[in-house]
Amino acid sequence: MKHERIAFGLMAAFFVLAPLALYPVFLMKVMCFALFACAFNLLIGFGGLLSFGHAMFLGTAGYAAAYSAKLWGFPPELAIVLATGAAALLGVLTGLLAIRRQGIYFAMITLALAQMVYFFYVQAPFTGGEDGIQAVPRGKLFGFIDLSDIWAMYATVLCVFIGGFVLVYRVVHSPFGHVLKAIRENEPRAVSLGYDTVRYKFLAYVLSATLSGLAGGTKALVFQLASLTDVHWSMSGEVVLMTLLGGLGTVFGPVLGALALVAMENYLAQLGAWVSVTQGAIFVLCVLSFRRGVIGEIARLIGRAL
Amino acid sequence: MPEIFGVPTQALFGQLLIGLINGSFYALLSLGLAVIFGLLNIINFAHGAQYMLGAFCAYFLLNKAGVGYWPSLVIAPLAVGAFGMLIERTMLKQLYKLDHLYGLLLTFGLALVIQGLFRNEFGSSGLPYPIPEAVSGSRDLGFMFLPNYRAWVIVASAAVCVGTWFVIEKTKLGSYLRAATENPALVQAFGINVPRMITLTYGFGVALAAFAGVMAAPIYQVNPLMGADMIIVVFAVVVIGGMGSIMGSILTGFGLGVIEGLTKVFYPEASNTVIFIVMAIVLMFKPAGLFGAQK
Numbered sequence: 001m002k003h004e005r006i007a008f009g010l011m012a013a014f015f016v017l018a019p020l021a022l023y024p025v026f027l028m029k030v031m032c033f034a035l036f037a038c039a040f041n042l043l044i045g046f047g048g049l050l051s052f053g054h055a056m057f058l059g060t061a062g063y064a065a066a067y068s069a070k071l072w073g074f075p076p077e078l079a080i081v082l083a084t085g086a087a088a089l090l091g092v093l094t095g096l097l098a099i100r101r102q103g104i105y106f107a108m109i110t111l112a113l114a115q116m117v118y119f120f121y122v123q124a125p126f127t128g129g130e131d132g133i134q135a136v137p138r139g140k141l142f143g144f145i146d147l148s149d150i151w152a153m154y155a156t157v158l159c160v161f162i163g164g165f166v167l168v169y170r171v172v173h174s175p176f177g178h179v180l181k182a183i184r185e186n187e188p189r190a191v192s193l194g195y196d197t198v199r200y201k202f203l204a205y206v207l208s209a210t211l212s213g214l215a216g217g218t219k220a221l222v223f224q225l226a227s228l229t230d231v232h233w234s235m236s237g238e239v240v241l242m243t244l245l246g247g248l249g250t251v252f253g254p255v256l257g258a259l260a261l262v263a264m265e266n267y268l269a270q271l272g273a274w275v276s277v278t279q280g281a282i283f284v285l286c287v288l289s290f291r292r293g294v295i296g297e298i299a300r301l302i303g304r305a306l
Numbered sequence: 307m308p309e310i311f312g313v314p315t316q317a318l319f320g321q322l323l324i325g326l327i328n329g330s331f332y333a334l335l336s337l338g339l340a341v342i343f344g345l346l347n348i349i350n351f352a353h354g355a356q357y358m359l360g361a362f363c364a365y366f367l368l369n370k371a372g373v374g375y376w377p378s379l380v381i382a383p384l385a386v387g388a389f390g391m392l393i394e395r396t397m398l399k400q401l402y403k404l405d406h407l408y409g410l411l412l413t414f415g416l417a418l419v420i421q422g423l424f425r426n427e428f429g430s431s432g433l434p435y436p437i438p439e440a441v442s443g444s445r446d447l448g449f450m451f452l453p454n455y456r457a458w459v460i461v462a463s464a465a466v467c468v469g470t471w472f473v474i475e476k477t478k479l480g481s482y483l484r485a486a487t488e489n490p491a492l493v494q495a496f497g498i499n500v501p502r503m504i505t506l507t508y509g510f511g512v513a514l515a516a517f518a519g520v521m522a523a524p525i526y527q528v529n530p531l532m533g534a535d536m537i538i539v540v541f542a543v544v545v546i547g548g549m550g551s552i553m554g555s556i557l558t559g560f561g562l563g564v565i566e567g568l569t570k571v572f573y574p575e576a577s578n579t580v581i582f583i584v585m586a587i588v589l590m591f592k593p594a595g596l597f598g599a600q601k
Binding site: 107119233 | 349400407415416419426545575582583
């Protein structure tokens with residue numbers, strides 16, 4: 001436990017102090033994606049279910065937050081709650097279908113369902129098509145904290161991120177999390193011990209969708225934009241890569257993976273399609289010779305779980 | 307003008323034809339995926355990229371070497387298939403003992419690399435590829451005009467699909483393959499070189515994708531991203547059909563193409579999503595797929 005506390009302290013200190021040296025919008029993007037990747041990791045790292053459609057939750061929540069804040073004048077806290085709820089609902093609907101198959105089929109089904117959601121948003125009038133929903137007002141949090149101030153926004157994102165992270169940590173270390181790990185390791189045995197494994201997997205899926213929604217709603221307010229990019233399959237691929245690079249099934253891996261990928265995108269942005277070439281190459285490298293990921297390797301070196 | 311359900315027959319048959327064309331490509335691609343999955347237990351995410359490579363191979367052969375469509379139909383699948391075998395020998399081979407998901411992730415990465423490199427070089431717009439002379443023009447069937455090239459695509463894909471089915475289900479070579487799918491260790495013990503069979507099978511599946519790519523070049527143009535969205539639809543086709551049966555994936559491919567074409571006539575808004583909706587319905591009632599067996 002102690003090393004995890006230290007790692008958590010280091011991570012929190014980094015996000016509190018980093019804006020002194022780094023661009024705060026960049027860091028907010030990192031935190032949104034880190035929460036997204038942590039939510040994703042809950043499913044693959046601890047439940048053993050690879051979803052290739054997680055962008056649908058991020059994007060749906062983004063649209064819900066942006067639309068409600070801009071057109072209905074929702075305050076930011078309500079917009080984020082609505083966004084999280086929308087993602088949770090989508091998680092329930094798609095989860096009921098996807099959970100019927102496992103392994104490779106589960107990945108293909110989630111990908112196909114996400115593509116269906118993507119095409120729906122391409123055509124639906126309220127999403128603004130290619131333009132997306134722009135100039136979303138950040139509003140006043142709880143009526144008195146003006147989020148157009150960058151530091152107020154930063155503090156809000158930091159709170160959301162830390163809150164989400166702690167929740168994932170608690171879930172992973174709860175009896176529920178241990179049953180999930182048991183299902184990942186050996187599902188027939190978990191069934192024989194009397195666990196309703198389908199229900200556990202479904203709950204993990206919905207929880208992961210919900211937290212992805214929290215990340216997506218927050219991201220829409222930070223960037224004041226909801227667009228098709230967040231629903232596209234390449235976004236689903238990116239979150240897989242973040243988690244894989246940081247370390248599947250580690251608590252801190254997804255955060256580091258998100259930091260690395262967002263940084264890479266920022267610095268390689270002017271190189272266009274080279275970003276996807278680099279991402280692809282990292283995928284290949286990770287799968288062939290670095291399957292534990294960065295944090296996984298560190299954890300192995302110090303002989304403790306991180 | 308004659309009408310069916312308030313739709314002019316010209317439009318109806320026209321869309322049915324386009325549906326059959328799309329169905330030909332779905333069938334060829336899902337067949338390749340099913341053949342690869344049967345033996346390697348890997349979902350080949352690079353299938354779309356390899357389909358694109360087939361089309362580009364034909365494009366290069368025509369523009370750099372002056373080699374026409376007909377030789378390309380053989381050369382491109384061989385070349386791309388050889389490239390596939392190289393990938394299998396150097397990369398995929400290392401993953402057989404691991405969780406099958408790693409194969410999916412690796413091939414996804416490869417697809418990103420291949421598509422990214424081509425996009426850097428050729429942008430995202432399509433490059434034209436002419437329809438070969440022997441099958442250009444069209445004929446009047448009385449109720450519609452049938453472009454010869456499209457008729458050729460449907461006939462040729464159906465022939466290749468049925469040929470593949472025949473080899474796998476009815477010949478001795480196919481029986482080795484099916485036996486190795488069931489129990490590779492036992493087949494190896496009988497003195498059959500299973501690793502080589504795996505390499506050749508992967509190469510064959512990839513070659514099928516490249517073949518589809520060459521056929522698609524004159525219809526859809528040659529585009530670095532032509533396979534990227536296609537592969538997701540093909541995944542849905544595979545889920546609907548279930549990967550257990552070769553004939554199943556062929557029939558599902560053609561069938562869904564037709565359903566998509568009909569949707570374009572009667573409810574165009576849903577034509578992009580109809581295959582995914584069919585997938586959701588099939589999952590509700592028959593989770594293992596129409597032709598699959600739940601493992």
